Amino acid sequence: MLAPSLRATAVTALLLAGAVGLFSLLLLTSGKSPLDTFAGLVGSTLGSAYGLGEVLVKLIPILFTALAAALPARLGLVNVGGEGQLHVGALFAAAAALALGAATPRWVALPAGILAGMAGGAAWALLPALLRSWDWLNETISTLLLNYVAIRLVDFFVFGWLRDPGSANVPQTRAFGPGFLWPAFTGRVHLGLVLALLALLLAAGVLGLTRWGYVIRAIGGNPLASRRHGLPLARAIVAVLCVGGALAGLAGTGEIMAIQGRLRPHFSADYGYLGFLVSWLAGHRPLRILVAGFLVAVIATGGDSLQLDQGLPSATVNVLMALLLVVVLARGGKRAV
Amino acid sequence: MPSEFLQGWLAGAIVASTPIFYAALGETLVERAGLINLGVEGTMLVGASVSFAVASVTGSTLLGLAAAVLAGGAFNLLLGPLVVARGANQLASGLALMFLGQGLSAYYGKPFVGTTVDGLAPLPVPGLASLPWLGPILFRQDALVYLTVPCALAVWGLLQRTSWGLHLRAVGEDRLVAYAAGSRTGLLRHQALFLGGTLAGLAGAHLSLAIAHTWTEGLTAGRGFIAVALVIFGAWNPLRVLPGALLFGGTLALQIQLQARGAQVSPFLLDMLPYLVTLAVLVQLRKASRGRMPEGLKEVFESSA
Numbered sequence: 001m002l003a004p005s006l007r008a009t010a011v012t013a014l015l016l017a018g019a020v021g022l023f024s025l026l027l028l029t030s031g032k033s034p035l036d037t038f039a040g041l042v043g044s045t046l047g048s049a050y051g052l053g054e055v056l057v058k059l060i061p062i063l064f065t066a067l068a069a070a071l072p073a074r075l076g077l078v079n080v081g082g083e084g085q086l087h088v089g090a091l092f093a094a095a096a097a098l099a100l101g102a103a104t105p106r107w108v109a110l111p112a113g114i115l116a117g118m119a120g121g122a123a124w125a126l127l128p129a130l131l132r133s134w135d136w137l138n139e140t141i142s143t144l145l146l147n148y149v150a151i152r153l154v155d156f157f158v159f160g161w162l163r164d165p166g167s168a169n170v171p172q173t174r175a176f177g178p179g180f181l182w183p184a185f186t187g188r189v190h191l192g193l194v195l196a197l198l199a200l201l202l203a204a205g206v207l208g209l210t211r212w213g214y215v216i217r218a219i220g221g222n223p224l225a226s227r228r229h230g231l232p233l234a235r236a237i238v239a240v241l242c243v244g245g246a247l248a249g250l251a252g253t254g255e256i257m258a259i260q261g262r263l264r265p266h267f268s269a270d271y272g273y274l275g276f277l278v279s280w281l282a283g284h285r286p287l288r289i290l291v292a293g294f295l296v297a298v299i300a301t302g303g304d305s306l307q308l309d310q311g312l313p314s315a316t317v318n319v320l321m322a323l324l325l326v327v328v329l330a331r332g333g334k335r336a337v
Numbered sequence: 338m339p340s341e342f343l344q345g346w347l348a349g350a351i352v353a354s355t356p357i358f359y360a361a362l363g364e365t366l367v368e369r370a371g372l373i374n375l376g377v378e379g380t381m382l383v384g385a386s387v388s389f390a391v392a393s394v395t396g397s398t399l400l401g402l403a404a405a406v407l408a409g410g411a412f413n414l415l416l417g418p419l420v421v422a423r424g425a426n427q428l429a430s431g432l433a434l435m436f437l438g439q440g441l442s443a444y445y446g447k448p449f450v451g452t453t454v455d456g457l458a459p460l461p462v463p464g465l466a467s468l469p470w471l472g473p474i475l476f477r478q479d480a481l482v483y484l485t486v487p488c489a490l491a492v493w494g495l496l497q498r499t500s501w502g503l504h505l506r507a508v509g510e511d512r513l514v515a516y517a518a519g520s521r522t523g524l525l526r527h528q529a530l531f532l533g534g535t536l537a538g539l540a541g542a543h544l545s546l547a548i549a550h551t552w553t554e555g556l557t558a559g560r561g562f563i564a565v566a567l568v569i570f571g572a573w574n575p576l577r578v579l580p581g582a583l584l585f586g587g588t589l590a591l592q593i594q595l596q597a598r599g600a601q602v603s604p605f606l607l608d609m610l611p612y613l614v615t616l617a618v619l620v621q622l623r624k625a626s627r628g629r630m631p632e633g634l635k636e637v638f639e640s641s642a
Contacts, residue, residue, distance in 0.1 A: 318440030
C-alpha cells in the first residue's frame, strides 16, 4: 500500500513543479518576480492561522461541488452544472429561511435550511438528469447552459420578490433568522467543514462498500455491458446527478447561511467550476478530493491576495489551476494514435 | 410592434449573433474531425484580449484582427498534445483550456481594462445602405458581419468539396479506419484545431473590437459554450450554423431593445432567454441531430473516464 502511494506522491510533486515552472515563466514575462508571488501566495494562505482559516472557508464549498462532479463522473457523466446547482440551492435555502421567518427555533430552522438547499440543488440537476436518462440531450451541454440561467434566477429573486425593502441601494434579501445560521468554530470556519468531510466519507463508503456503489462503478466502467445485464442505467443517472446537485446545493447553502447571512447576487467565487477542476484532479475519488481540494483552495485564496498585494487579477491563478489539470489529464491519457 | 423597434431588433440581432457564429463555425470544423473543444470560451477570450491589446497599442484594427486569428489558432493547438496525442478526456481538457484562456486573458488584459478603441467601424455598402428600412439592418454593419456568409460557404466547401475535407470527415467518423487507409489523422486533427481556433479568435475579436470596443475580464460571458451548443443545433453543417446564431443573437438583442425602451419585463428573465431557447431547441432537435453527429464524437459523449 505504501510504496505505490509514495510513488504517486512523488510523481504528483514533480508534475506540480512543472506547472509551477510554467506559471513562473508567465509571471516573468510581465516583470513580476515568481519568488515574491509564490511567497505571497503561500504566506497569505499557509503562513498564518488567519490565512489557513480562509483556505478552509474556501475549501468547504469546493469539497461539495467537487463531489457534485465526482459522483456523476464515476457513472461516466460530466456534471459541469455545479455552479448552477449551488446557486439554486442557495436560493431555495434563502426562500425557506425567509418564508419560515426569523423566529423559527434552531432545531427546525437549521435542518430546514439544509434540506431546502439540498432540494434546490437536486431540483436544478433533475432536468439535465432526465434529459440524459431519456437519451435526449447530453448532460454536459445542458448543465453548462443551466448555470447561466441559475445565476440570473438568483438575480431575479434578489432584485425582485425576495429583496429586502429596507435596503434601498443594495440588492439583497433580509437577514436570515439566527436559527438558520450555521455555527462557526474558529473565525469563519463553519459547520460546512464537518458536513463536507462527512459527505466525502459517506461517498467513499457508498462507492466502495455498497451494492449501489458497485452498480455505479460497473455502469461507469462499461455502460453498454451494464445495460445488457439489466443494470438500472436510467435510474442511476437520475440518482447520481440529483445527489450531486444536492451536494452542490449544500455548498451554496453554506455560503449564505455561514458566510453572508443573507442572499446577495454573485455570492459564489466560481466554486462550481473549481469543484469540477478538483474532481478531475482527484480522479473523482472522494478521499483524494480532500487533497486536491485543499491545493486548489490554497491557490484560489492566494489568488485573492495577489489581487490585493500585487495588483494581479485574481483570475491569474486560473492559469496555474489549468496547468495542473492539463498535467493530470495528460498523465491519465491512454491511447496514442 | 412598431417598425422602428423591429428594425433596431433585427440590426442588433445580426451584430450580436456574429461572434457566436464565428465561434460555432470553427467548432463545427473541429467536431467534424471527431474532436470536441469545450474550451471555445477560453479561445474567444484570448482572441478578444489579444486583438484589443494589439489594436490599442498599434492603433491598427486590422493588425488586431490578424493577431486574434493567429492567437486563437495557436491557443486551440494546445489541446492537440492532450486530446490527440495522449487521448485525454476531451471534455475535461476543454474546460482546462477555458480556465487557461480566462487566466491568461485576465492577466495580460489587465493594463487595458477601462480603455477603449475605435475598433471595427460600420462599413456602409454604397447604395444599398440607403435602402429604406432594410438598409440599416443589412448594409450598415461591419466587415466581419458581411463576411459571415462567405465564411460559412468557404468552410462548407472546404469540408465537402476538397479532398482535405473528405479526409478530415473520415477521421471524424472513424479515426482508426482513416488511419488504416493512410490518412495522417494526427496532422488532420491538429489542422482542424488550428482552423477552428482562428475562427474562435476572430469571434473574440469581433466581440471586443466591434461590439464592446473595450476589454473587461470574462468579456465573452458564456458565448463560447453557446457556440458549442449551436454546433449541435446546426447538425454539424457549416451552412446551418448561421440560423442558430441568429436565433441566439436575436434573443440577446431582443432583451437589449426591450430594456432600451423601458419595457416592464425583468432584465434577468430576458437574460435567461438565450440559454433557455438554446436548450429547448436542442431538445427539440434531438432526433434530427442524432444521426448527423460524427461517429467519432459519440465515443467522447458516451464515456467520460
